[in-house]
Amino acid sequence: MKKAIGIDIGGTITKIGVVAEDGICSHKTSFRTKEYTKFKDYIEFLTDKISEIESKYKNITGIGIGAPNASKKGTIKTPANLKWNGELNIIEDIKKKINLPIFLSNDANCAAMGEMIYGNAKGLNDFIVITLGTGLGSGIVCNGKLLEGSEGFAAELGHFTINKSRYTGLGVKGGLEAYVSATGLKRTILYMISKYMDESIFRDISYNNLHGEDITKAADNGDLIAQKAYEYTGKILGESLASFVTFTQPEAIILTGGLVHSGKWILEPTRKAFNKKLLPFYKSKVDILLSGLEDKDSAILGSAALVWKNI
């Protein structure tokens, strides 16, 4: 069976794996991206890892790479959460040592490709994937193809602005990810404490010690601040998704990432606000689904999926 190498370059961790066409992932490994302050050293280590895999598997079709701020030209452009500056010619640099087809796209686009080939978007031609992690990422597929934009910076819906006052890391006022993301949820916990007088375990926890799973547990335990925070987050997400439908009329919107582990706490208010705001002629034609990929491998699967979609 044909195999592809999937590489997910995250701000903290780089994940690598070999993915067979049927989605079985093997030879998984990871290392700390942050350890390599020089991009040159990072590439050297990465190409060594790739060579190691190549020597073990003889039927590698290509390499798919997911990275933040990936451009269409095969470069990474000054990503906010990586240490390297400038425009990094990652494909060119790897090709100096590795003789395989290489495909690059941003991490949320890879998530969309992963859902399309291995997950809950199988058979769909028009869908949107929203990744709810530290920030909010998105991958949009129309007519069966990734919507990339003129340079590759389409589908930056984390920076889509709503009429609210919080600032994102990029300084965007009302940027969606300031509200809808793991970080956004933490900010909302503090906002709810500032607004209401309910008892809450979060009155004893500082912002930097707040963790997503604790917020879910607290909601399960009846903590009203946690429940109100999810209600608030889901309402904003659902209303925004209803607006997004006027752009691409997807068949489904798939939610993935850490925030989604809260299950009903995020899903119920999201679906409620979505259905309330959706225009009559879209009603009951757009599903909101959870990711069909097991979280751990999804980044590798998604990156490898780039190979199958491009070859």
Place this chain on the structure above:
Amino acid sequence: MKKAIGIDIGGTITKIGVVAEDGICSHKTSFRTKEYTKFKDYIEFLTDKISEIESKYKNITGIGIGAPNASKKGTIKTPANLKWNGELNIIEDIKKKINLPIFLSNDANCAAMGEMIYGNAKGLNDFIVITLGTGLGSGIVCNGKLLEGSEGFAAELGHFTINKSRYTGLGVKGGLEAYVSATGLKRTILYMISKYMDESIFRDISYNNLHGEDITKAADNGDLIAQKAYEYTGKILGESLASFVTFTQPEAIILTGGLVHSGKWILEPTRKAFNKKLLPFYKSKVDILLSGLEDKDSAILGSAALVWKNI
């Protein structure tokens, strides 16, 4: 030279013409859509017109039709501004009498195709066309192709909601076209009179007697109510366009339709708000342009362009 028939079905008027590949339009004719209360009678009259053209020109490649609420299946679905109800099988009905390839899309999508082949989007792969007429329509092109959505109802940006309180004809609260359209501008004139005490010719004109060209003339003559109305409209349009860029990263956004005849009055505040709100990494990469097509023929050219894009 190859020729196509372009048909634009408007709520009031249906326009027909023969368009050569180089964009020269001949045999133009039009008739009142509204006169035909039964769809069957309308189709009979329309096919007679097509037959008449076919007998005069021997090298017709196909027919392109622009219509409101056109679906991917070749039907028109209960359009708000046409008299006929239900789902109308327009392609099937015409094919009973006419033996030519027929392509259907909504009017704003046709405008986008027209700009791509004959207008200011020549050579562009990623752009958005916004039509500012009675309502606000939009056609989005990504990777050189129309973004249609699962049924053909993508790019309904007139119904995109902003955080405002006006209702659209469909009852959408804060729908963009309630503000940014010829009708929206008229509503804003009344809103400005309700808000400010400036002298204005519009204090003597009723809503139903308000016309777009009079608003432009008044602005030229220093009427502060008219100027404030354009300022307000352009600000909302510019901010919305900046949000749209996070979706598809277009190379250009092209404005067309009656409202655009006001020239600088709408363009200046739109560009100002757009550039102010555009994210850093999109800055100076997205142009706001006016239509490159002469208004009168643009609907016919756009419909005919469907043929060249599909054959």
